[in-house]
Amino acid sequence: MAVRPVPSRTSAAPLAAGEPPFDRRRSWLVLGMIVAFMMINYADKSVLGLAAVPLMDELGIGKSTYGLVSSAFYVLFSVTGLVVGLLSARWSARTLLLVMAALWAVAQLPALLATVPALIAGRLLLGAAEGPAASMSMHALYAWFPPGRRGMPSALQIGGAALGTAVSAPILTWLIVDFGWRSAFVALAVTSAAWGALWYAVGREGPCGGGRDRKPRPAGRDRTAPAAEGVAAPAAAPPPLSRLLRSRTVVGGVLSAFGSHWALALSSAWLPVYLHTELDMTAKRASGMVSAVSVLSLVLLLTVPALLDRRGRRGRRGPAADGLAQGLAVLVSAAALALLPFAPGRPVQLLLVALAFACHSVALPLHYVTTAAVVPAVRRGAVFGVVAATGTLPGMFVPYLTGRLVDGAGTETAGYATAFLVSAGVLAVCGAVAAVTVRPGRDARALGGEG
Structure with a gap:
């Protein structure tokens, strides 16, 4: 009787030469922890916006001062992401x-x-500590998932942000309304400490490259090729960082992220306030709308990258697919923001709010995937840091700029209209450039990327 092989934790798919085995169980455990990490990350970002109205009332501050406090989060955000x-x-x-x-x-x-x-002070420290979060958690994740398996994990990692907002918005609003706005900050402090304790127990370095614990394997003979004096030639040195950063795919990815983070900074700081003061929603109804936007983001994040991966495995993913997906995601948000000030009624306004602040999120996992495709693994962490630092720059000034525009206009409605139209223009440029420049297949061949 034939003996059936015992299933292994590792993938049954054939491995490329030198590729480490894929430990499915450990990889998905790490992915789960990183999704939770990103959920906390975005709950931290959104809490100030959710608490904005009672906080401004208690402290007696205007929208410009609130915008300044909100922008403080991003002062060190990009710097620490880069460093x-x-x-x-x-x-x-x-x-x-x-x-x-x-x-x-x-x-x-x-x-x-x-x-x-x-x-x-608190927002400065929080921004400094969260600046590297997205890029370094993605870097840690890619150490567990080889190139052909990164589309869905990347989407889930970014989806953790949408899920974090969707889950935390009603919970934090309940705490703010029933127990005072300070209670929401205390709850997040406890949650972050609890995640850190669990990560200390289960976190590990992955086999596909990551931190300093990963030592390069000694060079050996290629057993599939004839021996040439007994030793294979050493691997070529990776391209310098400056050349990688000038790649059109990397530049286009940075611009798609820049546009997406512009919309994200606008929504994190001002969407709850806009819904409450301009659309006359109660705090709980506004938080419900914020959650609905996040759910739409999550649905898009779990479908678009997965669809692209599936088409790629079937050989039907054209060379422009990644660039078009990133660019169109940002362009749709731009169009919705441009139309929002002229929307004729509440249902149309809410639809445009959902499209404006959800569709752009698709660009975030895709720009990491395309960047990783053209960058050798040894340079991945550094490039991710630079990409994150430049892509997230809007957070430094968008909340404050919006506050100034609202305070300086004849009416709050006119101020929000100006802010939305300015934002739409920026997103349109970023989306259009990304759509025509991101071509990972072309640049991976030139730069020795993972493909």
């Missing part, structure tokens, strides 16, 4: 994520003092 990305080859991703979670917990506490300087 940590460049240092990621020396520090393990496991350690980096653990330190970030600990700092998130500490950064929530200054809000309890309920002064503008304390709020700014």
Whole structure:
């Protein structure tokens, strides 16, 4: 009787030469932890917007000052994203994520003092600790998933952001309404500390490259090729960082992320306030709408990248598919923002709000996938850090700029209209450029990327 092979935890798919085995169980455990990490990350970002109205009322501050507090989150966000990305080859991703979670917990506490300087200090620290979060958690994730398996994990990682907002918005609003806005900050501090303790217990470095624990394998003879004096030639050195960053795919990906983060900064700081003051929603109804937008984001994140991956495996993914998907996602949001000030009624307004603040999110996982495709693994962490630092720059000024536009206009409605039209113009340019420049297949061949 024939003996059937015992199933293994690793993938049954054939492995390329030198490719480490795929540990499905451990990989999905790490993915689950990283999704939770991103959920907390975006709950931290959204809490200030959810608490904005009672916070402004208690502190007696205007929209410009609130916008300044909100923008403080991003002052160090890009800088730390860049610095940590460049240092990621020396520090393990496991350690980096653990330190970030600990700092998130500490950064929530200054809000309890309920002064503008304390709020700014807390948001500065939180932004510094969250700046590297998306890129380094994606870097840690890619150490567990080889190139052909990254589409859905990437979408789930970014989807953790949408899920975090969808889940946290009603919970945090309930805490704010029933127990005061400070209670929401305390709850997030406890949640971040709990995640850090669990990550310390289960977090590991992956076999596909990541942190300093990954040592390069010694060069050996290629057994599939004839021996040439007994030793194979050493691998070619990866291209310099400057050349990788000038790749059209990387530049286009940065622009799609820039447009997406512009819309994200606008919604995180101002969407709850806009729904409450302009559309006359109660705090709980506004949080429900924020959750609905996040659910739509999550649906798009779980379908579009998966569809692209499926078409790629069947050989039907054209060379422009990734660029068009990134560009169109941002362009749809741009069109919805441009139409929002002229919407004729509440149902149309809510539909345009959903499209404006959900569709752009598709660009975020795709720009990491396309960047990783053209960048050698040894340079991935550094490039991700630079990409994240430049792509997230809008957060430094969009919340404050919006506050100034609203305060400086004749009416709040006119101020929001101006802010939405300016945002639509920026998103349209970013989306159009990304659509025509992102071509990972072309640039991977030139740069020795993973493909």
